Amino acid sequence: MNIPDNLKYTNDHEWISFENGEATIGITDFAQRELGDIVYIDITALGQEVGKDEVFGSVEAVKTVSDLFMPVTASISEMNAALESAPDLVNSDPYGQGWIIKAKLNDPSQLDQLLSADEYKAVIGL
């Protein structure tokens, strides 16, 4: 299970990275494994500000559907267009080509409340 040290995590199995004022958000290796084959990513709040822990979309897998929760309050500026034709990138490369959205943070200090890689590993029992 790959849980990169340089990312922040949530209890809902999202990851977030933050560089040059822009955040990139996706789901973790653990989450994609639990969901199984991902067939569709539905982003309902493109262009909108979404509060911390609020739903910004959902992930449809063959066996199940799961909501996506915002790790911090942010405005969604972009969704990963590659996922429209290849949603399975979230399975094969959850931290790279399988990123889900980019967002502008209102208050980057909210990142400090998120989990470190080690803390997240504890959440998933690693």
Place this chain on the structure above:
Amino acid sequence: MKELVLNEIHIALGAKMSPFAGYSMPVMYSGIMEEHHAVRNSLGIFDVSHMGEFILEGEGSLELIQRLTTNDASVLTPGDVQYSCMTNEKGGIVDDLLVYCLEAGKYMLVVNASNIEKDWNWISERNAGSVKMTNISDSTVLLAVQGPVAATALQSLTPVPLAQMKYYTFTKGQFAGIDDVIISATGYTGAGGFELYCKNEDAERLWQAVMEAGKPYEIKAAGLGARDTLRLEMGYCLYGNDINDETSPIEAGLGWITKFSKEFPGSDHFKEQKKNGIEKKLCGFEIVGKGFPRRGYKVLDEHFNEVGVVTSASISPSLDKSIGLAYLNKSVSAKGTPIKVVVRDKALDATVCSLPFTK
């Protein structure tokens, strides 16, 4: 929770294990899509040892089976397998099952894992005493080797001429050097292939031999996830989803295994349903465009009246469409009828279609 005899093999193959019917079961290995395509186009192996097996033998065994099941087991000769179901007096289905005629007066019933205890009690309570019943579920491993190349791939493992075996027949024979393996030309995928029953102690040898023989065909270990998408494409019922203690075999499209040449629990009721017609029927549907219905979602007609409920649904890997089964009022059950499936807050357009989804 029970572990499969081959639990460690599944874990070593990277299986995602999940609880199902009291067992820790492999749900997927490499991915449901990949496993699905392997089975549909070439070869896959499923460990479905969670299924239950009962032996019924001795005087009155055929009579007991005839009295409890909907299909006509009197036509079976040794080597035949029959799909059937047990019904209750209230007009529901206790379980769907396979009946194997092992020899004259000796049968094996293969039942759903979730119903082993219920079925055992149901049959025992109705056994007048002369039929000897043995539950061999815990000492039996069942491997389903499914796919269009199964007969070719497995032939080197057995003297039994596999390609000549008719669908829904079986032979007891040597397989992978193991004696008395039940080699059954059956399955729950519609892809062709065999179901192999062996004793626990022979299971690892059987698994490894099949994996080795399947190598040139890129055999894949496949889990319950792919088993579900494969069976759904064929329109096969899943107990607990599409059929249960309250659904009638006539409504479920199982009229073809419901024979009124004899009496069984609820038979008068089903006869009436067959004669007078039914109010609702299990139908296939496909979503027009994109959308992912799930079990339990509501179905509406074109005027947004509620006309049914989804009992199984998934993306079909073979068709790349969302498909499902739903109980629909007769007003909308005809093939081609436009319906709507409520997926969260949206009513998605769908069409009633004939089964199987894939041919």
